Amino acid sequence: xxxxxxxxxxxxxxxxxECLQGELTMSELCRKYEISRKTGxxxxxxxxxxxxxxxxxxxxxxxxxxxxxxxxxxxxxxxxRKQHPTWGPRKLIVYLAHRYPRLPxxxxxxxxxxxxxxxxxxxxxxxxxxxxxxxxxxxxxxxNTVWCADFKGAFALGNGRRCHALxxxxxxxxxxLRCEGLSYTDEGRVRPIFESAFSEFGLPTAxxxxxxxxxxxxxxxxxxxxxxxxxxxxxxxxxIAPGAPQQxxxxxxxxxxxxxxxxxxxxxxxxxxxxxxxRFRRIDNDxxxxxxxxxxxxxxxxxxxxxxxxxxLREPTxxxxxxxxxxxxxGNLKWHGRELYIAETLANEHVGIGPVADGxxxxxxxxxxxxxxxxxxFLRERGDHRLRSATKDTRPEHV
Numbered sequence: 218x219x220x221x222x223x224x225x226x227x228x229x230x231x232x233x234x235e236c237l238q239g240e241l242t243m244s245e246l247c248r249k250y251e252i253s254r255k256t257g258x259x260x261x262x263x264x265x266x267x268x269x270x271x272x273x274x275x276x277x278x279x280x281x282x283x284x285x286x287x288x289x290x291x292x293x294x295x296x297x298r299k300q301h302p303t304w305g306p307r308k309l310i311v312y313l314a315h316r317y318p319r320l321p322x323x324x325x326x327x328x329x330x331x332x333x334x335x336x337x338x339x340x341x342x343x344x345x346x347x348x349x350x351x352x353x354x355x356x357x358x359x360x361n362t363v364w365c366a367d368f369k370g371a372f373a374l375g376n377g378r379r380c381h382a383l384x385x386x387x388x389x390x391x392x393x394l395r396c397e398g399l400s401y402t403d404e405g406r407v408r409p410i411f412e413s414a415f416s417e418f419g420l421p422t423a424x425x426x427x428x429x430x431x432x433x434x435x436x437x438x439x440x441x442x443x444x445x446x447x448x449x450x451x452x453x454x455x456x457i458a459p460g461a462p463q464q465x466x467x468x469x470x471x472x473x474x475x476x477x478x479x480x481x482x483x484x485x486x487x488x489x490x491x492x493x494x495x496r497f498r499r500i501d502n503d504x505x506x507x508x509x510x511x512x513x514x515x516x517x518x519x520x521x522x523x524x525x526x527x528x529x530l531r532e533p534t535x536x537x538x539x540x541x542x543x544x545x546x547x548g549n550l551k552w553h554g555r556e557l558y559i560a561e562t563l564a565n566e567h568v569g570i571g572p573v574a575d576g577x578x579x580x581x582x583x584x585x586x587x588x589x590x591x592x593x594x595f596l597r598e599r600g601d602h603r604l605r606s607a608t609k610d611t612r613p614e615h616v
Contacts, residue, residue, distance in 0.1 A: 229272040232257070233264050286323050291331055293317065298337045306332065347428040347439040350456035354464070355423045357388040361522035363455070364388065364421040365468035366411075368402055368429070369475055375485030382475065382494060383407060385414055386468055388425065390518035391507050394418060396475070396494040398487055404431040404443050411443075412526075415450070419522025423453040425465055432456065436560035437580075437587035437597040445566065448583050449530035467509070474501070533583035535569030540578075543567055550595070557595040559587065 232250050235241060241249070247257040263271035297309050304312070306328040313322055323331070332338040357363045369382040381402050385395040394414045399406050424447060426432035433439045433456055444454040457464035478500075479493040506512040535541065542550050548561035550568065559568065563582060570590065571579040577589040577596075588597040 225274070226272055229260055230269065232260065233269075233272070236261055286327065286331065287321065290320060290322060293320070294323075294328055294331060295335055295337065298332055302337075305329075345435055346459055347433045347435055347456070348437065350439065350458075352455075354425065354455055355453070360387055360390045360392075360518060361419060361524075362389060362422045364394065364424045365465055366424055366426050366432070367465065367468055367472070369472045372476070374487065374490055378487070380487060380490050382479075382490075383410055384468070384471065384475065385411070386471060387421075387515075388467060390515045391467065391471070391510065392515040392518070393471070393498045393501050396498045398490045398494055400487065402430055404441065407431050408443060408446065415526040420450060420452055420524040420526055421522060422524075423455050425455040425457065425468075427462070427465065428456050428459055434560075434562055436562045438582060438585040440560075440562055440582060440585065442562050445562065445582075446530070448533065450527065451524070451531065471501075532567065533569070535581065536571075538572050539569040539581070541567050542570055552590055552595075553592050555593065557590065559595060 228250065232246060232252075235246055235249075236243070243254060243257055243261075247254050250257075260272065293313060294309060297313055298304070301309070301312070306325040310322055310325050310328055313320070322328075329338060355363050364385055365388050366383070366385045369384060371379040371381050374380055378400065380398045381400070383395065383397045383399055383402075384393065386393050394417075395410055397410050428439065431441050431443045432454070433444065434441045439456060440448075440454075447454050462469045475494075475497055478497045479490065502515050504514055506514060510518055542552070544550050544559055544563040544566050546564045548559055548564055549556045550559050551557075552570075559580070566582065568587065569581045571581065577591050579589050580587045580595070588595055590596075
């Protein structure tokens, strides 16, 4: 026989109907409907108070919350956000704490939830980040072991154009190797400056940069064409963690002095700005005492590198059991009859494919693991050591 469907509302209504008839006692009715006497009296009391509408289910949520945010606080928080639409929850709470010292304010996270609930906060768009550099940094224990390079944030010239100052310094001696004003930060303009520095000072062991162009890309391993050129010269590219400028602190500190000394509206043209950068570099290298050097100027500690800039480039080497494959001009690699996209930054380079393990082959460029291959696709390795398919992403990686 089919199951009989029972509606709680209907059962309560029948129970109250029989209570009104008075033919059975409360105990007998409760046994008939298989409920306790406490439950039976509860529904009867509700019916007597407010009628049949009280027989419906009620919410189990607490009617009062001891830690609930006062409506007054919510109103003030929303008004402050509308007055300062670019301020985040932390700044708003500090701002309101000064204006209303006796008002119990919520935590920044709760304030953020309130703003989001009222449509006053938008979720952040996820950013595609360069794969992190996980190898430990070299120690800066001698001149020309580690160079630091970066762009000083763009600043406006007197003619309305913007200047990007490329700075290169020796991490040990603080010697300013180059300070060049550029209109753009592409690899074509940056590479000749490094070639000039290598020709004058020789080659360092490593160059430490941030994750911006042209030092890094979103390609597997984060390698840009500039970084690949360094590898072929025998230079180790090092990249600081995103949002951690303190890892390149001695170079970042120099940028503040550079800005104070050179970023003036009086420099109307790029040539004027370059003369200011040259003057800064000369004074900082030859005259300005540095506390880290015992109050001596950097020229007293700098010595030329013993590694002269080579005439040719050396290709990466791989173990004997690796298979070499050439990356085609558009960044594709042919594997088991399929065209698989790797990265355009590796165009015309050779990658090493390691021995098979669990049906997959690891892919390396120099000593950097890019991801793994199987018979159908290339999976690029992410910073959290997970893999992401790159077969559908056929757009080239630009430097």
